[in-house]
């Protein structure tokens with residue numbers, strides 16, 4: 001799939017921007033603070049229904065305005081699709097081919113995109129929430145049903161947490177209601193865990209291959225789903241896992257009531273990353289961590305291709321200059337002509353290896369973008 005055209009109206013520092021993109025490579029050059037990341041944000045927003053930088057829509061609206069529009073023309077194998085998002089202070093509205101959708105989350109699955117930015121090191125180095133977000137966004141882009149499960153789970157979790165707090169505050173009669181919530185949380189939570197494990201099993205093969213390629217066979221990357229449920233075995237079927245989930249909730253009853261929140265479930269799970277059997281987060285060098293972040297992104301591209309039949313759009317935010325020769329080569333090899341890539345950089349110095357394909361270069365300055373004559 002590829003983007004033909006991007007329109008931003010009063011989005012961040014773009015007043016009125018309309019750009020036609022190259023189906024292969026698009027290079028956006030500009031000094032710091034000119035709007036390069038803003039441009040990528042406008043695209044990623046349409047893939048994930050959310051900004052990767054801010055959860056507050058109003059921050060994306062140009063400071064001097066009170067509403068904003070992002071519109072994309074996307075070409076998929078089955079034809080052209082027009083996606084639009086209208087942002088107002090407390091409201092987001094999305095449209096597909098000019099038809100409004102009921103929920104913003106229904107945008108998932110039209111545009112698939114993989115974003116790689118310096119922030120991605122957090123995926124390896126920081127807490128489990130970054131890895132949960134990674135896997136959830138990835139699955140949601142190819143499975144709107146999974147996204148629906150996540151929303152349902154979040155709702156159940158917040159209701160159950162309210163109940164736990166009310167019991168802690170002395171409304172002990174509410175304790176009798178807990179088993180009903182346990183059942184519902186376990187039903188949805190089990191489906192989420194099983195889907196994550198299924199996807200991690202695919203990703204781990206792809207990420208392992210990428211890591212070996214980048215390191216010329218020196219490093220083996222392993223991914224393992226780490227669940228908060230005691231006595232979990234990856235061989236468990238849905239019914240067995242659901243029972244285990246309920247038993248685990250019962251065994252944590254007193255702890256949950258005293259804390260006032262749910263202590264086990266997919267919202268507490270993690271993905272463990274190992275290189276050559278060593279925990280990457282705790283002991284990996286900066287270089288190994290960077291390589292693994294790249295390997296995961298490359299795996300993500302291949303995973304989406306295998307799920308949807310088409311490569312997603314690849315967004316590279318100022319990462320090229322930070323990659324060494326081998327990592328750069330691995331990235332160039334995979335992009336080569338088959339993935340629409342939108343890349344930002346402060347200067348074009350390190351990008352020469354990429355330009356074997358057909359490409360456009362754009363200059364970004366103070367919220368304006370101009371296509372350069374190659």
Ligand SMILES: Nc1ncnc2c1ncn2[C@@H]1O[C@H](COP(=O)(O)OP(=O)(O)OP(=O)(O)O)[C@@H](O)[C@H]1O
Nearest residue numbers: 012013032033034035036037038059060061062063
């Ligand atoms: N809502 C907004 N309205 C107007 N301008 C905004 C808004 N949000 C951010 N900006 C401006 O956008 C600019 C930042 O743009 P962006 O983050 O895209 O920079 P960049 O070109 O990627 O720079 P760098 O190379 O430093 O990452 C800043 O000058 C900021 O003041």
